[in-house]
Every structure is written in C-alpha cells, then in structure tokens.
Amino acid sequence: MIAYNKTWLANLRLQQQVKDNVERGNISHDEFNAIAEKYAVGFYSPNIFVRVGLFIVTCIIVLFADGLLSLIAAGGNIAETGGWAIFLGLLSYGALELMINAKYHFRSGVDDALLFTAGCAFIGGFAMFLHKTTEAPGFLPMAILVFLLTLYLTIRFADMLAVAVCCASFLWMVFLYWTRVAGVSTAPFIMMLVSGAIYWSARKYGSRKEVINYANCFGVVQILSLIALYAAGNYYIIATLSVEMMNQTGPVAFGVLFWVWTIAVPFVYIGFGLKQKNAILLRTGLLLVTAAVLTFRNYYHLLPVDVMLTIAGLALLSIVYAIMRYLKKPKHGFTCAEPDKVNALDHLKIESLIVAETFSHTPTAPANDGAEFGGGDFGGGGSSGGF
Template identity: 45%
Template sequence: MIIYDKFWLDNLLIHQQTDNLHTGCITPEEKKAIKNQYPVGFNMHSLLARAGFGILTFIIVIFSTGLTSLVLADIFKNEALFLLPIFLGIGCYAMLETMVKQKNYFHSGVDEVLLWMSAAYVIGGFVWAVNDYQHQHYTLCSLFVFALSLYLSIRFADVLMSAVTCASLLSFIFFAWRGLGSFGMLTLPFALLIASVAVYIIALQLSRKLIAKYYTKCLITAQLVGLVIAYASVNYYVVQKLGSELNHLPDTAPIPFGFIFWIFTILLPFAYIGRGLVKKDTILLRLGLLLVAAAVFTFRYYHHILSAEAALTIGGSVILALTYGIIKYLKTPKHGITYAESNTAHVLDKLNVEGLIVAQTITTPVAPPDTGSRFGGGSFGGGGSSSNF
C-alpha cells in the first residue's frame, strides 16, 4: 500500500541505525562501506532545501489552481461549484503520485506540499458540499477527514497526516457521542478518555509489529496525540470551559462531580510518569513531566492562593525536583531504562545491523609475500649456517 520502494526503505532504516551508532563502535570508512552496499535511491534534501522546494511548489500550485479555477468556473454551475476544489485536489494528487514514482521524491518538500494541498482542496470541497447538513455537519466532516487522512498516512507515511488521522477520529467520536443527548453530554469526557486511551494502545501495539516498521514515526505521533487528548478530555479547565460553551452557560459555571476531574487533572500526569518508568516508555515519561506543569497552571487558574511569581516558582521547583529525582533514580539502570544517553533511536529486531557491521569489519587475512627476511635486523654466519637467518 505504501507508495515508496520497500527495498530502499529497508536500506534507509539500515542507514539510520548505522548513523545512530557511537563513534567508537564503527569507523567512517566502515559506515561508508555499509551505505554503499545498501544504496538508497530516494530524492531527499536537507531541511533548508526541503523548505525552499516546498515554498516553490506551493507557489506553483496556487498559481496553477487559480488559473484553472478561472477557466473552469463557468463549467461548474453554482449548485455544483463545490466540485471545483475537489477536482483541483484530485489533480494535485495525480501530480503527487506521478512525481513520487518518476522522480523518487521522499519527504523532500515537493511531495509534502502536494500531499497537503491535495488534501486541503478535497476536504474543502467536501465541507462545502455538506454545509447544509446542520446537525450532522461536523460529524460528517470529521469522518471524511479521518478516512482521507488515514489513506494518505498509509500511502505516504506522513507524520503530520497521522496526527490529523488521530485527531479527526477522536473528533468524530466527540461529535457522534454528543449527539446522544443528555446522556452523551454527561459522559462525553469519559467516552473521549476511553477512545484516546484506545488510540494510544492500538498505536503502541502496532509499533511493535514488523509490518509497521515503515510507520514508526507515524505511530509514535499517534501515541502522543492519544495521550495528550486523553489528559485534555478530563482536565478540569478544558471540561469546564467546553461544557459551558456547549451548554450555553456562563464561563464560571461549575461542572457536576467536579472533584473527579480535579483528581484526574492532578494525578494523571504522575500516572504517565510512573507508567513510563516501569514500561521504559520515554513518550509517557516526557509527556508526564510536561503535564505536571499543565496541572499546576490549571490549579492556579481557579485557586489564587499564591501570587503568580510564587506559583511559578513552586511549580518549577516541583518539576525540577521531580526531574532530578528521576535522574538520580536512573543513574543505576532500573526496569531496563537508564538516564544514560541511548546510542540508537529505535531498534528493529529483524534488521541485524550488528551482524552487518561484523561482516563489514571482519575480512579474510592475506599472507604477506615472502621478502627473504622473516625477522629483519641483520645477518650472521658460522657453525654451518648460512649468512641469512
């Protein structure tokens, strides 16, 4: 299903793992030999070149689609004018498929801009088409965005598109559950919490399978989105503000069973940290540390016990003390996780890079030619021996 050459993708994974090795483990000559033996034919650029090609492609697409719109505006009547952006999006997607297959672009700026422009045109046309469906408008749009972004994520392994996929899925669940009436409104935060955790677990399980090795970054992004939305769905500030907006209540209106959301707001970041330490999950660990700050700010928003300076000082001190404690705790590796810097970002069990390096470094010794002097350092004679020994 993925559009890119899988042989080159496998070789690219080998290149990435080779680059992640410590300098003392492999010499530059050995690294170069490995990369020459496993070539990658993708057309890739540096970050600055990607930005330049992306901007250039965006300008070309804007001018081309604008000119095309002027030409085709009379063909698409007012009732079917929403088909015009869909037509332009399909054209951008056809150009994307052609250039990736012929020019071997791989996340080089050109293909990324074409990907997002095609998605934006098609989604814009669909939103325009279903604008009259007032009650189901957001639900239909979320479902369509999810289906389209899921296909594009699988096809092109785009990291940001995978984030859109998770966000649109949870958005669809949000609007669909909200449509259940009063029961849906009361249980909406918990339904979104369960759905977000499910997204995280599914992405985590998929990331451990060999079939998903080309989507490692996409699945990490999906895990991150699921965890962030899981916390946001039960954060007291988010629930209170969103509930007031949906129910047309004052901003200061209390929420039923508010103490439950305060418990989630305070304890869930620490649950992330603890789970990250036990399961060797750096995503949970780092995100938990960030959400501790979010919990402090949430508490500070509703309870002005201290001044802003004192609250920031105490919050920063708590985070600093927690970080320092974790560092001291992990000085000696525990549960398979350590504070020491890792030499690899990801380890793929089925790509034995260690064996590859050994094969590159171990060569069959060749006997040196006989020069007539085996030890060197002079000659002597006498006692029946020759003058050369």
C-alpha cells in the same frame, strides 16, 4: 499500500543504524561506505534546510497554479463549488504520486507540500459541499470524511501530519456521535475509554514488523491519545463543555473526580514512564504538568500568574533534575544517557553484517597458465587412453 519503495525504506533504516555506529566509533567510514553501496537507497532526500525551502517553493507554485486555473474557470461558475476544490486536490495528488514514483522523492519538501496542499483542497471541498447541501452544520459528516481521507493518506504515505489529523478527527467523530446519541454528561467517560483503547492498541501493535514503515505514525498516535486521555477528564475542559453545550453554570458533576484526574494523571504518566522505561509517557507527563498548573491557576488565584508560572517551571525543572540524577546510573535497564540504537530495529547484528559484507566478494578466477587437466576416461588423475 505505502507509496514509497519498501526495499529502499528498509535500506534507509539500515544505513541510519549503521551511521549511528559510525558516530560511536564501532565501525569505520570505509565499512559504512561498503554497506551503503551494497544496500543502496535511491530516494531524493535533501537536508532539512533544502527540504523547508522546497516545501515553501512548492506551496507557492501550487497556489499560483490553482489561482490561475480558478481564474480561467471563473467564467463558468464552477470555481466556487466544492467539486472544483476537490478537482484541484486531485491535481496535487496526481503530482504527488508522480514525484514519488517517477522522481523518487522521499521527505524532500516537494512531496510534503503536495500532500499538504492536496489534503487542504480535499478538506476545503468537503466543507463547501456540506455547507451547501445541509441546513445544520454537518460537523459529524465532516469529521467522518476527514477521518477517511487522512486514514488513506496515512496508509499511503506514512505522513505524521496526516496521522495526527486522522487521530484527532477520529476522536472528534466519536465525541460528536456520542453526544448526539447519549448526551454530553457521559461523553468524558467514553472519551477516556476510547483514548485509552487507542493508546493501548498503538502501543501493542506499533512494534510489529509488519508495520515497521509506520513506526513514527504509531508514536504520534500514542502521544495524541495520551493527551486526549488527559483532556477528557481535565476540569477546565469539562466545565467549558458544560457551559457551552449544556448551559450549566453551577458546579460540575463529579467535580472532585475531575480535579483529581487533572492533578494526578500527569504524575501517573511520569511514574509509569519511569517504571516501564517509556520515553513517550515520561515526556507527555512532564508536558501535562504545565496544563495541570494552568488549570488550577484558572480557578484558584493564590498568586499572580507570572509568579505561579515561575513556580511551576521551577517545580518542573526540579522534577526533571531529580529524574536525571536518579537515572544517572542505570536503574533496571533505564538510564538518562543517550539510547543505544544498536539492535533497536529488527535486532540487527552490525558485526554479522560487516563480516558478511567482507566475505561477500566473488572470488577471482585463477589465471590460465596453459596447464590443462581432465579428460581422463579411466577415473584416474586426468589420464586418458591416448596419453
């Protein structure tokens, strides 16, 4: 399962939640320090600037080390094979496991870089192997291998980049398999169904406590599946696939349906986002409004592109402003104010935690003043037969 210490992950979530309450003034810094001391986290997690620096430095070190090893192995004609790339990936993966389990790195930049270089090396090795063993481009086998690899990396490290590649490769795998079996004409509809099923599954199961360590990964899956659902019916994408894969230059079949899908779906996302109080739906819908405008502008040149984009930007800003005005006062539990994160995770009661922390100290034993009681053998107040 996940490589990181689960207890520390739980404590890290707890500390973050308590820190949010410190920023709101609900609890004091002393109370936060007491809770942080009791629920300690042993990870090495520097700030974002150090993390970026360590990521770059680690990538450079890995590239130089792999280059040196490849030069040493060049005489044996093994450095040009896919097996060598996989071997280098295994070295990076071994270093990644070592840094996590021995040095306790967590999102430090070092583990991010090692995961990135290991994944790239594995994918490169798969590509080299398939290129030399298959006559036709092995896109479907490649998609399957990338999906299985990134699925393991996601489960093991809960990395958002890995889950993004995993979701994209799965959709690509489904598309390639369906076009091979049933053709391109029905592919948009099956991709709509698959993308919708992925979003529904991520939305339903992503909030369970059993997968709480993968909450961010499920969020990435929801975003990508919503984009894929829209892209599956986007008129421009359908028309491009018809030309590239079916050599059809005429009107697109079901063109009216795809045009309605292209224009309406972003606003459907926005509407359901407001109704269901779902920020992912709302923000994705606002983003896809731009895609709808660009698609329309590609086929209907009503105005110059700069004027069209300006109008689209103004329309988007107007929509955002109207939504914020509408939600200035809470409507049905939904507001544009900063979300209150108290009890958002595991329904934790901060007040109860503080009280428990306050009274959790072990009482000090009373000093011995020389008065000894007890020893009675008649059940009385400490008296005995030899009083």
